[in-house]
Amino acid sequence: MGKYLSKHFQDKEGYHLGEAPKDRTYIKINANESPYPPSPAVLSALTKELVTTQNLYADPKSTELTKTIAAYYHVKPEQVFADSGSDVILAYCMIAFGSGNGGFCFPDVTYNFYKTFSIFFGLQYREIPLKKDFSICADDYCSCGCNVLIANPNAPSGLKLDLADVKRIAATNSAHLVIIDEAYVDYGNESCVPLINQYDNLLIIQTMSKSRNLAGARIGFAVSSAQNIADLFQMKAAFNPDSINSISQALGCAAVRDVDYMHQCVSKIIRTREKVRAALLQRGFHVLESNTNFLFFEPTVLSAEALYSALKQEGVLVRYYDQPRIQTYIRMSIGTEEQMHTVIAKIDKILLRCCKTQTTIVSPYPSYQTRIEAN
Structure with missing residues (x-):
């Protein structure tokens, strides 16, 4: 910090935005942005x-x-x-x-x-x-x-x-x-x-x-x-x-x-949100009910921090909070139907990779695509 900064602010830390790296193309679902363009x-x-x-x-x-x-x-x-x-x-x-x-x-x-x-x-x-x-x-x-x-x-x-x-x-x-x-x-x-x-x-x-x-x-x-x-x-x-x-x-x-356009976008997000929530529940995750454009969930098999890191390596950005009470949870914004299909596939890939390193037998994870088609 600079030597002229007021003492009041010297030990302060600002708000941390969701990361936005530019090293590759990511599915960015860590800032609760809309996946759809303006009206x-x-x-x-x-x-x-x-x-x-x-x-x-x-x-x-x-x-x-x-x-x-x-x-x-x-x-x-x-x-x-x-x-x-x-x-x-x-x-x-x-x-x-x-x-x-x-x-x-x-x-x-x-x-x-x-x-x-x-x-x-x-x-x-x-x-x-x-x-x-x-x-x-x-x-x-x-x-x-x-x-x-x-x-x-x-x-x-x-x-x-x-x-x-x-x-x-x-x-x-x-x-x-x-x-x-x-x-x-x-x-x-x-x-x-x-x-x-x-x-x-x-x-x-x-x-x-x-x-x-x-x-x-x-x-x-x-x-x-x-x-x-x-x-x-x-x-x-x-x-x-x-x-x-x-x-x-x-x-x-x-x-x-343009009220109609807003309602169209919101309806699509809600439908996708509920499909993704059902898919995560199928995989044994603890997923809170949501009244928003994101899901808050606790993964199984691996820690929230490990899943966050693994998803980033797979080109998916989600939000992990290293703070009391919620360090075992991830917040994931809802993208388009196509994006979320890719995200669930990436999660399956990560979970299956983790399961191979464990001695317990884990049944295959139902595919998100099957869930979409069933609905």
Whole structure:
């Protein structure tokens, strides 16, 4: 580190993104990206006129984008805030609402950025253990005495809280903010956005990186009371007033409006997810139910770390977490049907290779292709 770095940051470690090596062609299923391209409407929105106006600053209020999101969720435009990715909005929220208000509490196994932000910003935080099955106990967050931050569905577990639980958490923490991170809400779940007019302490954050296939465009948004949104605009004005560029704003509008395409992509991912989950269960893996675009599973025969390494050698990137409670698990994003067929074949190859070195007799693994054809 450089000699001028503030002492506050000298012992800090940032968030670790999913690796993206360039030494070969990989099936990259370690970052929960969509395997499908953006909507055709998004491609049409990228016009010559839009590109030729890049000499001008973008609309700092993202007016058209916030109106489009508001129309989709049946809320007022002043209840919507957009910026360059949901992580930026999370950072604004933690700085704006976390100082001097008890900080935040969040699960001990969740999106690691919550803890990273808390540490970097010098905020109080409390990690609440998930239950043994990795589910969230809503009672742990009721009347907790600080702000609440929950990913719903949670990551990397893929499990969700019911809306009734979210209501209880919001109702019992009226003096504190309750942030629900809905990055994966579109994969068969119910959004908490309709609750914002009932609970003014509820703030919902979403991203266009997953279900709307726009990870590269960096678009996130928040929905909450008009006052909470105004506070976020104040934070944005102090950091980067026009941070979401005009191209991303236009692409985001097109993606939100093309509801049919989003549903088509989400449906394909859910169908493939369930086929892959069934295939992993057939192989004796412990696989959690998923409400997201990924699976969280515990392999057998070999360790999670060994499977992660072996898959990388086979040209497949998955996510392994060397951290307490989940070091025996792997998180695997769902790719296309063809990609996942290849991945299961690679897993079979690795498992059979491992079995040859063991003295116990292991029956042949059912093929993923057979499972697809059976369905």
